[in-house]
Amino acid sequence: MSWPALIVLVVGAYGCKMFGHAVLARLAVEGRSTQGILRWFPDLAALIPAALFAALIAVGSLGTDRALQVDARAAGMVVGAVAAWRKAPFIVVVVLAMAVAALIRWQTWV
Amino acid sequence: MAVHRREGLFLAIAVGVVAVTFGVLAEAAGLSLPQVIVMSTLVFTGASQFAAVSVIDSGGSSGAAVGSAMLLAARNALYGPVVARLFRGAVGTRALAVHMTIDETTAMASVQDDDATAADAFWWTGIWLWSLWNIGSIAGALLGALIGEPEAWGLDVAFPAAFLSLLVPHLREAPGRVAAVLGAALAIVMVPLSPAGVPLLVAAIAVGPALWWRVRGPAS
Numbered sequence: 001m002s003w004p005a006l007i008v009l010v011v012g013a014y015g016c017k018m019f020g021h022a023v024l025a026r027l028a029v030e031g032r033s034t035q036g037i038l039r040w041f042p043d044l045a046a047l048i049p050a051a052l053f054a055a056l057i058a059v060g061s062l063g064t065d066r067a068l069q070v071d072a073r074a075a076g077m078v079v080g081a082v083a084a085w086r087k088a089p090f091i092v093v094v095v096l097a098m099a100v101a102a103l104i105r106w107q108t109w110v
Numbered sequence: 111m112a113v114h115r116r117e118g119l120f121l122a123i124a125v126g127v128v129a130v131t132f133g134v135l136a137e138a139a140g141l142s143l144p145q146v147i148v149m150s151t152l153v154f155t156g157a158s159q160f161a162a163v164s165v166i167d168s169g170g171s172s173g174a175a176v177g178s179a180m181l182l183a184a185r186n187a188l189y190g191p192v193v194a195r196l197f198r199g200a201v202g203t204r205a206l207a208v209h210m211t212i213d214e215t216t217a218m219a220s221v222q223d224d225d226a227t228a229a230d231a232f233w234w235t236g237i238w239l240w241s242l243w244n245i246g247s248i249a250g251a252l253l254g255a256l257i258g259e260p261e262a263w264g265l266d267v268a269f270p271a272a273f274l275s276l277l278v279p280h281l282r283e284a285p286g287r288v289a290a291v292l293g294a295a296l297a298i299v300m301v302p303l304s305p306a307g308v309p310l311l312v313a314a315i316a317v318g319p320a321l322w323w324r325v326r327g328p329a330s
């Protein structure tokens with residue numbers, strides 16, 4: 001990867017984060033004292049984590065490069081999800097999911 | 111150690127493991143160690159870093175790598191409205207908070223009961239994460255040959271699995287459940303139809319119907 005491209009990425013990645021803080025967050029604040037369409041903005045912002053984290057989990061479990069695939073990852077994630085639902089400690093959820101995925105791969109490779 | 115600080119550390123350890131994978135892949139894609147370090151310290155958004163090195167690794171140009179990484183970085187903009195109100199200090203402090211506005215810090219901040227704890231959780235998660243993300247990246251780049259295939263250790267599920275526990279508190283109320291189910295469904299539908307990163311942006315549309323549910327739904 002070329003250095004100029006890397007520097008563009010450094011600036012661009014920070015710019016995305018900055019846009020959220022400087023522009024989108026300001027809209028949410030203004031929304032609290034208006035009757036217009038912006039008044040929904042704070043409530044919409046509060047729901048962003050639920051939508052995005054569920055999407056991260058779904059894509060991380062099933063997504064590959066432009067395709068969906070059910071494999072060892074999905075099995076690990078199902079076990080992890082049950083553990084998380086049962087309120088298992090964070091580390092237990094992650095280690096269980098990794099262990100199940102690793103075990104299934106080991107079984108299918110040998 | 112306060113509970114939220116300890117949980118931030120655990121999250122950072124899990125993500126630090128993911129960073130080792132990043133280091134291995136970056137080294138295999140031909141990035142130099144200084145480039146790996148600049149990426150992990152200054153780009154500091156894992157999914158984008160993975161996207162960039164996988165484009166380079168498959169023979170793509172630097173420009174294509176940046177484009178693909180930016181699509182994944184774009185979602186960090188959506189976290190600004192979630193966390194920005196926590197930071198009202200000096201410009202330098204806010205500039206650092208901006209840099210740390212990523213999936214993990216937003217997640218830890220968004221599950222706390224009050225703003226003071228949320229800010230503290232954000233900072234501590236950010237500091238743990240930034241440190242371990244860099245240590246993991248460097249370790250992966252240097253020890254790549256010893257680690258072999260990261261998938262064999264299940265390292266590729268560490269990141270999505272880390273978000274299982276962080277999603278659960280958002281499912282307590284109906285609008286959160288609607289946003290989560292719809293967000294996941296939209297993302298899955300978009301995976302075959304769009305480049306990486308776009309499915310997560312489309313998933314954000316789910317907050318609309320979820321809010322409608324809160325305002326007009328059976329609960330009210």
